[in-house]
Every structure is written in C-alpha cells, then in structure tokens.
Amino acid sequence: MSENPLEPIFKTFQRISNSIQTQLFSFTGLAIHPSPSNEKPLLSLSPSNKPNSSYPTDISAKGKASQPVTKEDLGRSTWTFLHTLAAQYPEHPTRQQKKDVKELMTILSRMYPCKECADHFKEVLRANPVQAGSQAEFSQWLCHVHNVVNRSLSKPIFPCERVDARWGKLDCEQRLCDLQGTTTFGDDI
Structure with a gap:
C-alpha cells in the first residue's frame, strides 16, 4: 500500500504544532504533563509541575477550562x-x-x-x-x-x-x- 500523499504535510503540521506548543508553554510558564497518546496533554499552572487541586487539570493555552473549538x-x-x-x-x-x-x-x-x-x-x-x-x-x-x-x-x-x-x-x-x-x-x- 502506498503512503498517503498528505503524510508529509501532516507530519510537518505536527512538528509545527509541537514547536508552537513548546514555545507557548515556555513563554507562559505552563507545564505539560505527559498523557497517553490518544489524549490531549494536561497543563498545570503549578510551578512544581505537579497538578494543583485548586486548578482545573485541563487548561487551554489561554488559561481557561477547555471548551470546544470555535x-x-x-x-x-x-x-x-x-x-x-x-x-x-x-x-x-x-x-x-x-x-x-x-x-x-x-x-x-x-x-x-x-x-x-x-x-x-x-x-x-x-x-x-x-x-x-x-x-x-x-x-x-x-x-x-x-x-x-x-x-x-x-x-x-x-x-x-x-x-x-x-x-x-x-x-x-x-x-x-x-x-x-x-x-x-x-x-x-
């Protein structure tokens, strides 16, 4: 079976996305908590990189609880x-x-x-x-x-x-x- 012709584009997009996320998290001080590959990464506002029960564990880059994409x-x-x-x-x-x-x-x-x-x-x-x-x-x-x-x-x-x-x-x-x-x-x- 031949490779999907869009595969290089998807891979490039994934690298871009990962790079942007890394830079954004570095800039904002949010930490990425590893999660299974089928889930979105969990973020924490806690400086120790440990989830803090006073914050929601699933936070968007804007600092709000996750919602569907507009x-x-x-x-x-x-x-x-x-x-x-x-x-x-x-x-x-x-x-x-x-x-x-x-x-x-x-x-x-x-x-x-x-x-x-x-x-x-x-x-x-x-x-x-x-x-x-x-x-x-x-x-x-x-x-x-x-x-x-x-x-x-x-x-x-x-x-x-x-x-x-x-x-x-x-x-x-x-x-x-x-x-x-x-x-x-x-x-x-």
Missing part, C-alpha cells in the same frame, strides 16, 4: 497552517508537490469541519484556481484567497506584499522544516 479559532488555526505551508513550499516544486497542494485545497473544501466555510471555500477555489508553480506564487495566491475570505467576513485586508514578513519560513536547524517529498525521474520541471 469557528473563529478553527479558521485562524487553518490559515496559520496554510500560510506556514506556503512559506515552506519549495521554490521549484515537483509535479507531485503541485498536485498535492491542489488536492489539499480541494480536500479542505470538502472536509472542512464547518460546512458553511467549506462551501464558501469551494466557491473561492472555483473563482481562484490554486496557483502553486513556486513558493512565491503559492504564498501570493494564498494571501489573495485569504483576503477574498476576509472581505466576505468584513475583516481587514492583509497587504500581500508583506506575506513573507508575516508568515516567513520556519526557523529550523539543518532545514528540518523543509517540505519533504519524493522526487521521481522527470518530476522536477
């Missing part, structure tokens, strides 16, 4: 993921990488947890087909599409000439954050 939180997280992916996208992608990123956008438009958002994204993609011939092209396309969505929500428009400053490449040692992908003969065009 549509707005989901949207912000999705855009952060997509812009980070675009920043890491290769300047000279393979045919497979171009195909994968287009397929990812199509999958998002079908599987996004908010049906209203997914349906709107389908319309946006129809009017603005994915442009992924290079890192710069994909980043600019994504910024434009994000602004289309922002306009529909009456949110401010982001100046796309500043997209690299806002969502630049991750600072990872030895290029460990670069998108990994298989290159087959004749795939680099």
Whole structure:
C-alpha cells in the first residue's frame, strides 16, 4: 500500500504544532504533563509541575477550562497552517508537490469541519484556481484567497506584499522544516 500523499504535510503540521506548543508553554510558564497518546496533554499552572487541586487539570493555552473549538479559532488555526505551508513550499516544486497542494485545497473544501466555510471555500477555489508553480506564487495566491475570505467576513485586508514578513519560513536547524517529498525521474520541471 502506498503512503498517503498528505503524510508529509501532516507530519510537518505536527512538528509545527509541537514547536508552537513548546514555545507557548515556555513563554507562559505552563507545564505539560505527559498523557497517553490518544489524549490531549494536561497543563498545570503549578510551578512544581505537579497538578494543583485548586486548578482545573485541563487548561487551554489561554488559561481557561477547555471548551470546544470555535469557528473563529478553527479558521485562524487553518490559515496559520496554510500560510506556514506556503512559506515552506519549495521554490521549484515537483509535479507531485503541485498536485498535492491542489488536492489539499480541494480536500479542505470538502472536509472542512464547518460546512458553511467549506462551501464558501469551494466557491473561492472555483473563482481562484490554486496557483502553486513556486513558493512565491503559492504564498501570493494564498494571501489573495485569504483576503477574498476576509472581505466576505468584513475583516481587514492583509497587504500581500508583506506575506513573507508575516508568515516567513520556519526557523529550523539543518532545514528540518523543509517540505519533504519524493522526487521521481522527470518530476522536477
């Protein structure tokens, strides 16, 4: 059985998520308590890294008891993921990488947890087909599409000439954050 073509994206997203959590917990002074892999990590405000009975044991990064994710939180997280992916996208992608990123956008438009958002994204993609011939092209396309969505929500428009400053490449040692992908003969065009 072949590997899921989105596997490298999911792995990169997991590394990004873990890095962000580590930095956030380091910054806020919250401690991560190991938990089984099928559960969310438990956080504590206790400086000794031991749960304190005066605090809830399941606390979000904002310090509130956990609640279901809001549509707005989901949207912000999705855009952060997509812009980070675009920043890491290769300047000279393979045919497979171009195909994968287009397929990812199509999958998002079908599987996004908010049906209203997914349906709107389908319309946006129809009017603005994915442009992924290079890192710069994909980043600019994504910024434009994000602004289309922002306009529909009456949110401010982001100046796309500043997209690299806002969502630049991750600072990872030895290029460990670069998108990994298989290159087959004749795939680099």
